[in-house]
Amino acid sequence: MTDGMLLCIGDIDLDRMIAVERLPAFDGKVSGRPLGDWPGGMAANVAMAAQRLGAPTRLLGLVGDDPAGGQVLAGLAGAGVDVSRCRSLAGCATFTSLVFLTDTGEKALVRVETPAFMPDPADITPDVMDGASYVHISYGSPALARAAVDRAAEAGVPVAMDLELADIPAHADALVRLLPRLDLLFVNRSMRAALDELWCPGENGPALVTTLGRDGARYEDGAQSLHAPGIAVTPKDTTGAGDCFAGAFLSARMAGAPVQGALAFANAAAALSTRAFGAQAALPTRPEVDALRARIAAAPPAAPSDNT
Structure with a gap:
């Protein structure tokens, strides 16, 4: 049974998805076709994923007062996510992302930010932390990230952050000072490679979880390094x-x-999430993840290679 509630702080958006054969080169052009609009946003996606897997979640975010904002909040609330701390910004469009998707399922994104991109640091009032046993943030707004870490420290709640190359500022001194205050840091393969130049992970820093796509995921802390294989x-x-x-x-x-x-469970959940268009459309339930893991465990081992 899940202990406590996961608080997600950050972006909520509408993903506008466009199918392309390949991504355009600089000053180039490719043809595409619209696939549709789906709810997204890193904080919203994490909250929805955890909620569907049985962890109560609360989301602190910002949307515009347009139909898109109402649509994404309604979907989150319908799934059970607590959106009572989300605000609607009057006279503003909801933040959107343009997602260019190839037929292999890989993608590239352009964030079309509006004033409704991220909540204000002042939105993290003391009651927002009530009942939280973990906080998840990004570095899309450095001021918001710092405020979230400060409020979580006051409440004695651990913090996980997702860090992307796109969010690294030109002058990263403030980020480097913030990293040791985290408990857990999620990065992808590219960000993990860049992290050693940005900051030297050590025993006093957060545990690191690196997602490796089809190669699975890796966990590192001061005492151990663990790997979970990917799922085809x-x-x-x-x-x-x-x-x-x-x-x-x-x-x-x-x-x-x-x-x-947890690594193996998350690998299975992420694999299942790629079954349909849209970041939230195919987010699995716990029984679905458990069933996939059971099938993998029951599968016969691969035959040895004849190559010597």
């Missing part, structure tokens, strides 16, 4: 798979799973 799937859309992984990993850890089990 034919993805339809990988948008939000990393967010699903984070929500699944946190929900598993909050339910008492050991690190190795």
Whole structure:
């Protein structure tokens, strides 16, 4: 049973998805076709993933007062996410992302930010932390991230952050000072490679979880390094798979799973999340994840290679 509630702080958006054969080169052009609009946003995706997997979640975010804002909040609330701390910004459009998707399921994104991109640091009032046993943030707004870490420290709540290359500022001194105050840091393969130049992970820093796509995921802390193999799937859309992984990993850890089990659980959840267009459209339930893991465990071992 999950212990406490996961508080997600950050962005809520509408993903506008466009199918392309390949991404355009600089000053180039490719043809595309619209696939549709789906709810997204890193914080919203993590919250929805954890909620569907059985972890109660609360979301602190911002939307515009347009139909898109009402649509995404209604979907989150309908799934059970507590959106009572989300605000609607009058006279403003909801933040959107343009998602260019190839037929292999890989993608590239352009954030079309509006004033409704991120909540204000002042929105993190003391009651927002009530009942939280973990906080998840990004570095999309450095001021918001600092405020979230400060408020979580006051409340004695651990903090996980998802860090992307796109969010690294030109002058990263403030980020480097913030990293040791985290408990857990989610990065992808590219960000993990860049992290050693930005900051030297050590025994006093956060545990690191690196998502490796089809190669699985790796966990590192001052005492151990663990790896969970990937799960072979034919993805339809990988948008939000990393967010699903984070929500699944946190929900598993909050339910008492050991690190190795949480890695395997999150890998399975992320693989299932790629089954349909849209970051939230195919987010799995716990029975679905458990069933996939059972099938993998029951599968016969691969035949040895004849290559010598």
